[in-house]
Amino acid sequence: MNSIHAVTSHRQAIPADLLAELRATGAVEVSDAEVRKRLADDGYLYLTNAIDRDEVIDARREVMARLVEVGEIREPAVAGISTGTSRRAEAVDDLGAFWKSVSEGKCLRRVTHGPRLAAVMARIFATAVRPFDFLWLRATRPGGASAYHFDHVYMNRGTDRLLTVWIPLGDVPREDGPLAIVEGSHRWGDLIAAYRGFDVDRDRTRPGHVTTEPVNLLRERHARLLTTDFRAGDVVVLSMFALHGSLDNRSMTDRVRLSCDVRYQPADDPFDERWIGDDPVGHGRGYGSMSAAQPATAKPIFR
């Protein structure tokens, strides 16, 4: 478990037979029809080299520089190495406003809301598209991971024709805790039925996520966890019912895993208004509701 090669998610070691690579789709090699077929067949698209790598690195530098300001990242900012401490609570008056300003950085928005990604998404939807204004930005420190969930429960008040785009902001090798997708979960009718229509802001009877024990689920359902060593410029497009979370960040160099999620839909479809506008309300407190808005004070746990 102390090996740099161990792959864990929520402290559970993922055995080799339960782990596989995402199916990669290159930008030019496949027809539009094939791209849509792969999304329907797999529940996701892993699009390699789909957006401009330099723009992604600029966005990374911009975000990390803001985290240098609050003492969480060391210089040089672009390397993204955690200091293990934070001055954010002292340095910033309003944590939500701070995170909003980081999430609205010019270079970051060029990646998430710029023409390159819009063209990719218009190709997939075969119509004019519009992203949500809200951006889910994550700087996950060593020891951190995301729980396994369907995105549907967080954003289902508008159209069903909604897709998540997960964007690594820099290279994210598997030891840094990237996105992990549960293979074939978009076809699990029983689990999907249990979550369809569930709204985390209305139905507070249970958590939005499905599990933080991925190995138990994988064994029960004879499924595998799909991930890869991501490169800046790659993106993953996910359907609302593809179960996903992340590996643990086990970086041996204390590198923070930086990524973001942006949601796209057809421009003429109804929107989930929580995520739209200059100051989206989100789950109640806008950007202030995100755990990423809190100072990153959790201690690394793997060494």
Ligand SMILES: O=C(O)CCC(=O)C(=O)O
């Ligand atoms: O980046 C991650 O850890 C997961 C992000 C995610 O699942 C989401 O925003 O829906």
